[in-house]
Amino acid sequence: MTIQDLKNRFGIIGSSALLERAIDIAMQVAPTDLSVLITGESGTGKEVFPQIIHQLSSRKHGQYIAVNCGAIPEGTIDSELFGHEKGSFTGAHEARKGYFEVANGGTIFLDEVAEMPVATQARLLRVLESGEFIKVGSSKVLKTNVRAIAATNVNISQAIEKGKFREDLYYRLNTVPILVPPLRSRKQDIYLLFRKFAADFAPKYRMPIIKLDTESEALLAKFYWHGNIRQLKNITEQISVIEKKREINAETLLKYLPQQQTSGLPMVMKQEGSNSEFSERDILYKVLFDMRKDLTDLKKIVVDLIENETGTEQGFQPENEPLIKKLYQDIGSPETTIKLGYGTANHTSHPVHPVHSVHPVHPVKEAGGAEEIQEHEVLEDQPLSLQELEVDMIKKSLGKHKGKRKSAAKELGISERTLYRKISEYKLDR
DSSP: OOHHHHHHHHTOOOOOHHHHHHHHHHHHHTTSOOOEEEEOOTTSOTTHHHHHHHHTSTTTTSOEEEEEGGGSOTTTHHHHHHEEOTTSSTTOOSOEEOHHHHTTTSEEEEETGGGSOHHHHHHHHHHHHHSEEEOBTOOOEEEOOOEEEEEESSOHHHHHHTTSSOHHHHHHHTTEEEEOOOGGGOHHHHHHHHHHHHHHHHHHHTOOOOEEOHHHHHHHHHSOOTTHHHHHHHHHHHHHHHOSOSEEOHHHHHTTSOSOOOOSSOOOOOOTTOOOOOOHHHHHHHHHHHHHHHHHHHHHHHHHHHHTTTOOTTSSOGGGHHHHHHHHTTSSOTTEEEEETTEEEEEOOOOOOOSSOOOOOOEEEOTTSOEEEOHHHHSOOOOOOHHHHHHHHHHHHHHHTTTOHHHHHHHHTSOHHHHHHHHHHTTTTO
């Protein structure tokens, strides 16, 4: 059986290399009795892989039981998994078989295994290593022949460090690891999944199939998809039911995409116990503050130069040259010549929006006849509106690219979705 045959059989959509790698591992390990640990974010479709392994194994005629360990209360999980004897606890009116006894000769899928209590993990480890278990309220050792497949969306290494997961159980379950990729790593599959879901919902709700235009397709591919396939399916269903127009554009699609969007840039991971968060506005503030500091330093150097007109060592020092060159690349007039105490440096500048203005310098006559500079006039800062700067940058970029938002967003260094939101926020589309 090929990978494509398997995808057709289990309804798997996509041609991502990471997805096909995960399917291939499942096919290879299926004929064995090795334990498998499936990892991946919530909503990636981890539950289909235990079914693949079970159906391709020699146990396919045996019982297949899927257990959500996170949904079973801590006080009853031992009874659910291993069974109990009559009268073993309050409410135990009769003996009951556990999942490991029922699934003898078959496969048991332990979903969200990292949510299992530590005491139960010890009993699970014994079953996996020796096939032996004891019912709650009994002293009789029972045997079972069950293949265990586990799955989790939790970082097991961190859980081990915190003492929430047994390290020996991890190595016992993780004989063969399978990583299910997140949807954002399968960009070529996103639109295929959208079309599949749209085609499924159309007859269900007796409506024509919704379609996306080119711009909305690109927006769909750039979205971060925290909820992965589950989130994509939910959004497709919402649009199918609510929208009257069957041709969906980017503006309409944005209404259904959550505002808490993460761009395709590398993520700044928040460490536990840290309150630091980063946003586009924070980054813009930092850039402006850095620019302000550089300009202030430049003004001080200019004052020093004017006060020391001879260009001696008391004026511009050689160590100031890197700062001067850096700032005069952005500020000043074309072909600016800076006279240094040890030579000259020519720079061609490009005009930008000044953050601070330098006022004319007026000499002040002192009693001794020497001219001194009122430094406070040179260093006086003008307040700058971040909103005005942002609006101006967006307008100029849109004008430069003749209204093409994708190109403008790329030049501005922000996501296309963020640009849409800013245009709407500042009412630039009117």
